[in-house]
Amino acid sequence: MKNILCLIFGGFIVLVGCQSEPRKIVPEVPLITVPVKKVVTKKVMADAATIISKKEVPILCYHNIKDFSSSxxxxxxxYTVKPPAFAAQMKALADAGYETILPEQLYDYLVYDGPLPAKPIMITFDDTRGExxxxxxxxxxxxxxxxxxxxxxxxxxxxxxxxxxxxxxxxDDGHVVGAHTWDHHxxxxxxxxxxxxQLVKPKAKLEDIIGKPVKDFAYPFGLWNTAAIPEIKKSDYKMAYILSTKRDSVDPLYTIRRIIVSGTWSxxxxxxSINSSFNKTE
Structure with a gap:
């Protein structure tokens, strides 16, 4: 009997010894997320020489759209394009694959090398005519x-x-309103x-009407001089538009070239005229 008890006790000892040790509970370490610092690349503005060297975007200038006699x-x-001629010109531009751009896109292209459509064009109107x-x-x-x-x-x-x-x-329909002075002097x-x-008050009046900043200015008759450019800048215009004369080599953004669409053109x-005027070098 004693021997049997010894065998049982010995077996129990062996059984306990074969069991694995109790699993240790290791507390979870919270994962620390390190924020990734966003790298902001500062845009570098193009200098005047770079802007001048860029291919010009064709810019058309219209004044009157109404009938006139042969005399x-x-x-x-x-300065006047007949309504049927204007309609035909818009259709021809569309058929030729032109897409209109607005001043902000032109600015980004000239200053920051922003993208343009394959065939960009800008259509502008001077003098506020009702038609x-x-x-x-x-x-x-x-x-x-x-x-x-x-x-x-x-x-x-x-x-x-x-x-x-x-x-x-x-x-409100997505067109841009620019300033053309108070009374065209x-x-x-x-x-x-x-x-x-002529610069400050008209800008403020237009901004009050449309509820948006007015950033573009067109010189009456397309006439400008270097003395005007600092005043236009000071009045917080981003670009100014001339007609088909040579651009200023120092401030090309304030001498953006346009051509008048003549009522005598087919x-x-x-x-x-678009091809010959805007595919040439100055």
């Missing part, structure tokens, strides 16, 4: 085109010119308070 003066024929809204914007809408409307503020709400509501409607003749009257002539 009309030379100025009327140059620019009723005919110009309506025809452009057929092709998804957007334009830039340079307003001389003295004309707002006058017969034959755009109203405040029409100007606001253009802006030449920038080259400004002195004293003229800068405030539709084919308009396309040819």
């Amino acid at each position: 009309a003066s030379g100025n009327i024929k140059v 620019q809204f009723s005919i110009g914007a309506a025809e452009m809408k057929k092709y998804g085109f957007k334009g830039v409307f340079f307003v001389m503020t003295v004309s707002i709400n006058r017969p034959g010119y755009m109203s405040k509501e029409q100007i606001k409607s253009l802006s 030449m920038v080259t003749k400004y002195t004293g308070d003229d800068w405030n009257t 539709t084919e002539g308009m396309i040819n």
Whole structure:
């Protein structure tokens, strides 16, 4: 009996000894997430020489869109495009694959090498004429085109010119509203308070109408001088537009070139003028 008890006790000892040790519970260590610091690459502005060297974007300038007789003066024929001709020109641009761009996209292209459509074009209007809204914007809408409307503020709400509501409607529809002085006096003749009257006040009035910043300015008659550029900059305009004269080598953003679309051109002539005017080197 004693021997049996010894065997049982010995077996129990062996059994206990064969069991694995109790598993130790190791507390979980919380995973520490280290935030990744975002690297912000500062854009470098292109210098004047680089901007001048870039391929120019074609920019068209329209004034009047209305009928005129064959006996009309030379100025009327140059500054006026008949409504059917304007409609044909918009269709021709669309058929040729042109896509409209606006000033902000042009600025990004010139200054930061931003992307452009394969065939970019900018369509601009000077002097606030009413038919620019009723005919110009309506025809452009057929092709998804957007334009830039340079307003001389003295004309707002006058017969034959755009109203405040029409100007606001253009802006709300995605067009850009720019300044074209108060009363179209030449920038080259400004002195004293003229800068405030012709640059600062019109900008403020237009911003009050559309509820957006006004950043673009068109020189009356396309005439400019180097004395005007610091004043335009000081008035917080980002770009200014001339006509088809040579750009300034120091401040090309304030001498953006455009061509007037003449009422004497055929539709084919308009396309040819785009190619000849904007595919040349200065």
